[in-house]
Every structure is written in C-alpha cells, then in structure tokens.
Amino acid sequence: MTEPVIVLDRVSRAFGPKKVLAEASLKINAGEIVAILGASGSGKSVTLKMINGLILPDSGSINVLGYHVNALRDRDLAPLRRKISYLFQGGALFDSMTVFDNIAFPIREHLKMDPDQLAERVTTLLAMVQLDDVEHLAPSELSGGMRKRVAVARALALEPEIILYDEPTTGLDPVTGEAIANLILDLDRRLGVTSLVVTHDIPLVLRVADRVAFLESGQFIFDGTLEAARTSGPDTVKQFFQAGVIHA
Ligand SMILES: Nc1ncnc2c1ncn2[C@@H]1O[C@H](COP(=O)(O)OP(=O)(O)OP(=O)(O)O)[C@@H](O)[C@H]1O
Numbered sequence: 030m031t032e033p034v035i036v037l038d039r040v041s042r043a044f045g046p047k048k049v050l051a052e053a054s055l056k057i058n059a060g061e062i063v064a065i066l067g068a069s070g071s072g073k074s075v076t077l078k079m080i081n082g083l084i085l086p087d088s089g090s091i092n093v094l095g096y097h098v099n100a101l102r103d104r105d106l107a108p109l110r111r112k113i114s115y116l117f118q119g120g121a122l123f124d125s126m127t128v129f130d131n132i133a134f135p136i137r138e139h140l141k142m143d144p145d146q147l148a149e150r151v152t153t154l155l156a157m158v159q160l161d162d163v164e165h166l167a168p169s170e171l172s173g174g175m176r177k178r179v180a181v182a183r184a185l186a187l188e189p190e191i192i193l194y195d196e197p198t199t200g201l202d203p204v205t206g207e208a209i210a211n212l213i214l215d216l217d218r219r220l221g222v223t224s225l226v227v228t229h230d231i232p233l234v235l236r237v238a239d240r241v242a243f244l245e246s247g248q249f250i251f252d253g254t255l256e257a258a259r260t261s262g263p264d265t266v267k268q269f270f271q272a273g274v275i276h277a
C-alpha cells in the first residue's frame with residue numbers, strides 16, 4: 030500500500046575531519062509527515078540538502094521519487110527539484126524582490142501562466158498562509174513571522190509532492206506557529222504531500238508528526254511513532270521530548 034518516496038541507504042558525509050553523517054539510513058513513505066529531530070549541529074539541515082541534491086554524500090545512496098539523487102548531474106535533477114519544495118532555515122526570500130515576485134518566481138521558472146492567472150495564484154497562496162494585501166511590499170517591510178509565511182507560500186507555489194521544512198516555526202508567535210502546523214496538516218490531508226519537518230518545536234511535532242526520526246552521532250538512532258519516542262525511545266530522545274514539553 031505505502032511505498033517509500035525517500036530512501037537514504039547508509040549515507041555518509043564528512044566536512045573536513047568532521048563526520049556529519051555516518052552510514053545513516055532512513056525511509057519515508059508517501060503521504061507521511063516525519064519529524065527529524067536532533068541536537069544543533071547533528072546534521073538535520075545537511076540531511077534535507079542531500080534529499081534535493083544540494084549536498085552530495087561521500088558514500089551510500091539517496092533515492093527520491095525514483096530518482097537516484099547522488100548519481101545525477103545538477104541539470105538532470107531539475108525535474109526532481111520541481112517536485113520537491115525546500116523551506117530553508119531562515120526563509121531565504123529574495124530581498125530585492127517584492128512579496129509578489131518572490132512567490133511568482135518558481136511559477137515563472139517552471140510554468141507558463143498568463144499574468145491574470147499568476148496574480149490569482151499568488152493571492153491564493155498568500156491566503157493559504159493567512160496573508161493578504163502584502164504583494165507589493167518588500168521582505169524588509171514584513172515582520173519575521175510574515176516573512177516565514179511568505180516563504181511557506183513560495184514553497185507551495187508549484188504544488189510539490191514533497192516538502193522539506195527546515196525549522197518552519199522558529200521565531201514565530203504561538204498563534205502563527207499554530208497556523209503553520211495547520212497548514213502542514215492540511216497539505217498532507219488535502220494534497221497527500223509527503224512532509225519532512227526539521228524542528229526543535231516539540232509541540233509542533235506532537236501536533237503534526239506521524240513518525241519521529243532522531244539524528245545523533247551521524248545516524249538515525251531512533252525511528253518510530255511519537256508514543257514510542259516518548260516512552261520507549263533511547264534516553265536522549267525521551268529527554269528531548271521532556272525538555273520540549275516543559276519549555277512549551
Ligand atoms: N557546507 C558546509 N561546509 C562545511 N561544514 C558544513 C556545511 N554544512 C554543514 N556543515 C557542518 O555540518 C554539521 C551539521 O550541520 P547542520 O546544518 O546539518 O546542523 P543542524 O542539525 O541542522 O543544526 P541546527 O539545529 O543548529 O540547525 C555542522 O557541524 C556544520 O558546521
């Protein structure tokens with residue numbers, strides 16, 4: 030019934046002497062929402078970048094939607110990247126472009142749409158993240174939470190099959206964080222998107238994740254349900270949840 034859409038098989042990657050991933054393996058099934066947890070610097074963002082081919086492994090294999098990511102050249106990765114959205118840690122909007130042009134950018138790159146259609150699409154995307162009347166503003170004229178939501182709207186522009194969220198709620202107030210959580214759930218239920226959520230936000234994990242994968246010492250030392258993570262996971266995993274819930 031379910032088939033894996035992302036398979037990391039014994040993936041290793043070092044930066045200089047520092048081994049970030051060491052034979053890490055992970056499978057993600059279609060339509061799942063999986064939270065990737067781990068201490069700061071454990072390799073969570075590196076893992077996401079490997080899934081869309083921004084960073085290559087030293088060894089091991091990465092298969093995403095049937096594409097053998099680490100064997101393809103950049104140009105051959107274009108069709109895959111069209112199906113994956115990456116919400117970068119920090120948002121990474123283009124500062125010199127308006128909100129409209131930021132969201133329109135991936136659409137103009139990949140699809141043919143007439144200007145009216147495009148304008149309507151951008152408005153719809155902004156409404157999905159509960160923003161309106163900000164099209165003409167520059168990113169510098171928005172609050173941090175609004176920037177993050179614009180980044181989410183841009184990530185949704187091409188109706189991706191997979192969304193990689195790198196800390197989608199960091200720095201947001203709880204209400205906006207809740208709106209992002211609802212959006213992640215809604216995309217999963219309505220469009221069947223497969224979602225990977227890197228986060229330190231335990232309430233978000235409890236709210237959206239079907240499964241938790243915990244990265245430590247270069248490997249996913251735990252991979253299981255929320256319930257298992259909280260009760261029978263390794264101590265570091267249990268502590269992560271306890272500390273997170275107390276913080277919240
Ligand atoms: N392009 C790069 N060149 C050199 N080192 C890198 C590069 N990208 C990541 N690293 C190193 O890899 C390690 C893991 O980084 P990564 O960004 O994946 O951490 P993280 O788990 O996302 O942490 P955080 O929770 O703080 O975002 C860090 O030690 C980092 O310095």
Ligand SMILES: [Mg+2]
Pocket residue numbers: 073074075118195
């Ligand atoms: Mg990171």
